[in-house]
Amino acid sequence: MQLNPKQEEAKNQIDWPLLIIAWAWSGKTATLTARVNYMIREKWIPAQNILMVTFTNKAAREMKERICKSLGIEVQNNYFKNPKIPMLGTFHSIWIFILKEVLANFSADELQIWLKRDFVIYDETDKLSVLKWIIKNDLHLDEKQFPARQIAFYISNAKNALIWPKAYEREIDSQIKEVVHQVYTRYQDKLTQNNAIDFDDILIKTYSVLRIPRILEIYQERYRYIMVDEYQDTNMPQYEIVKMLAAKYKNLAVVWDDAQSIYSWRWADMRNILNFKKDYPDANVIKLEQNYRSTKTILSWANAVIANNRTWVKKDLWTDNTHGEKIIYIEAPSDKVEASIVAEIIKWKTSPQPSPLEERGQENVLLPSTSKEKDWGWGRCSDNLILYRTNAQSRQIEEALMIKAIPYRVIWWQKFYDRKEIKDLLAYLRIIHNPLDVVSTKRIINVPSRKIWDKSIEILDNYRESFAIDYPDIIDNIEEVEELRAWAKSSIKEFWELMRKLREFSSTLVVWDLIREIIKQIWYEAYITEDLSEEEAQSKRDNIDELINVASEYNGIEPRESLATFLEEVALITDMDSKDDREDYVTLMTIHTSKWLEQKRVFLVWLEDGIFPSFRSVNDSYALEEERRLMYVAMTRAREELYISRAKERFHFWDYVRNPESRFLKEVPNEVIENYDLGKCSLADKSFFNSTAPLSQSFPQMEKEVATIRKTFKVSVSNDISQFNMWDRVEHHKFWTWIITSLNWELAEIAFSGRWIKKMNIKIAPIKKL
DNA sequence: CTCGGTCCTTTTTTT
DNA sequence: AAGGACCGAG
DSSP, rough: OOOOHHHHOOOOOOOOEEEEEOOOTTTTTHHHHHHHHHHTTTSSGGGGGEEEESSHHHHHHHHHHHHHHHHOOOOOOOOOGGGTSSSEHHHHHHHHHHHHHHHHHHHHHOOOSSSOOEEEOOOHHHHHHHHIIIIIIISSSOOOTTTHHHHOOOHHHHHHOOHHHHHHGGOOHHHHHHEEEEEEHHHHHHHHHHHHHHHHHHHHHHHHHHHHHHHHHHHHHHHHEESSSSSGGGHHHHHHHHHHHHHTTOOEEEEEEEEEGGOGTTBTTHHHHHHHHHHHOOEEEEEEEESSOOOHHHHHHHHHHHHSSSSOOOOOOSSSSOOOOOOOEEEEEEHHHHHHHHHHHHHHHSSSSSOOOHTTTOTTSSTTTTTHHHHTOOOOEEEEEEESGGGGHHHHHHHHHHHHHOOOEEHHHHHHHHHHHHHHHHHHHHHHHOOTHHHHHHHHHTTSOOOOOOHHHHHHHHHHHHTOOOTTHHHHHHHOOOSSOOOHHHHHHHHHHHHHHHHHHHHTTTTTHHHHHHHTTTTHHHHEEEEEEHHHHHHHHHHHHHHHHHHGGTTTTTTHHHHHHHHHHHHHHHHHOTTTTHHHHEEEEEEETTGGOOEEEEOOOOOBBBBTTBBTTTHHHHHHHHHHHHHHHHTTTEEEEEEEEEEEEETTTTTEEEOBBGGGGGGGGGGGGEEOOOGSSSSTTHHHHOSSSSSHHHSTTHHHHHHHHHHHOOOOOOOGGOOOOOTTTTEETTEEEEEEOOOOEEEEEEEEETTTEEEETTSSEEEEEE
């Protein structure tokens, strides 16, 4: 690819601190790739001296592929160990590599991080289960008063400010922090006992290790050229680590785009750039201002929205591209209609048949007139990307796509790795890898049932606490635990014998075979599909197959190594591997996840105040600005066509709600938008809005939903409608006190603090008059 | 001690 | 809708 002069400048300037201020799609990936290529091929810098940090695995993978291609090297799996390829990955994956390397080469006394080489990474669920255990069994506190989630938040907050348990004492200014201090201390002890670390620890432990001069020196020498992408999304520990590594040679290049900073809730701080300027006052600054992807219309819209942010460096993203189509705004009467319009547009754009609207002889306003011929019958499903604010929002869209038989896939990192069958099997693998992992041991010691119940585990725990002996040692000498019944002892022994056997297998079988061996040994398939319908059982089997499939990628490696690498990558994985790229799918994902990609046609749904921007952010100007940046990211994903939509009424959180239109829409210049409302839509039921009849009558399918609510809330006796009047204060079982602001037969609108309006059927709603 | 039923909560974004 | 917490019966 031909670089523009600015990009060229960034490419060639390799031995001085460099700040690249980038705009959306200004070709920063191409620039960075060319820069690495230039370093290696023209400046003869050894690839292993280059460190490049990206924000997501996907970005790392893509960049790795591009670089390997340009260097003529075949892409490999454990490329960290290939000296011909630069060190390239996310912060987390690179630090893990460094941690393992350091643990292998230095003594525990010197490192002082209390980790053994075969450590495992605890995810959010594992973390919560450790915290819950501490709160309940260790400190004997009320879980309701001190929820594990909240404590976890405080601890994570402390860690990201580099405050250790000991130092946390100084932070205590409230009862909750007193508790946090105690939990935090014990939590770190537990992690050490289990030879485990959580996500925050990956950064913290690396930071600690690099504080040792002898070690820092090694890595400073090795990584003389450092590049950090998405610098606006780095947090404090990340900033400190990069600063330390770059301190000696100062060959640090960062890419920064304040308009795309959307991770402050993960303690990312875009003001790190101020620190950068302080640390390297003489850094070169290069701005990449030209956008190569989107149409002028989409960009002007994105610029107009982001300009409403106060904390934002003014910039005008420009492009040579055409004006393109107008943005289309769909206001649907209900969530169902919204979803089906989206599905209809996709169906129509991807199939050679005329649209149903055309057949009815109506002008089709859904499709910009100029693109009609261009696209006729040629569109592919994979040209379409549907974005929403939260993962839970995919459901209705999925249903609509299913009805129209449009192939799609949902990208939801959690979905797969949070399933019971996957977590169970991974727990087995983790114990094989790290016998000290008590969280995993507890998870599967009774899976499938070995008659080892909570009581036995409690005894083991007590034993461990009072004698400070690790699980494996206790179990090796299980006969000495007197409290245990004989049958429990023999069950535990049998379990441990099994693990020992599996551990032996792990030195000869690659992880792919190992998983299958585990499934066979414990009769897992029979266990997991027991009492399930054939359909559900098949879905379990499919998931297991998928896991085995992922594991097959590690087949060429030495067995123990394949297990270690697999566990590590599975822990850090975010998006499902898109191996089926060649197939034709519509893709659905959250806006956050979409940050690394672009698409020809983008649908942005659920554009309603309270949803996007999220109701948690509307009273907080800082949070609101982040939502606006998120909006900017969403819009700039589109290359040619952008559709935005909202529903005037939707069923959300087990209630009918009417959300006002998203405030971001009011920030948009009118001339670029084609407002497409009900007046022109044959799909929608226009009479709905004028009707005075009960909701369930004017919208037949809602009858069924009302029945569902009835079932959910188990309301058998209905409220007496006549007792409610306008302006009555009512109490909702979970929404505090609301006021009735509109009343129409059994349908009422209630308002909370004059801002939030919910619509509900008072006959069956769980409300009480005050 | 174990099992099974019912009640209660949950949903912002992810390395 | 679904998983976890809680409780009471055997």
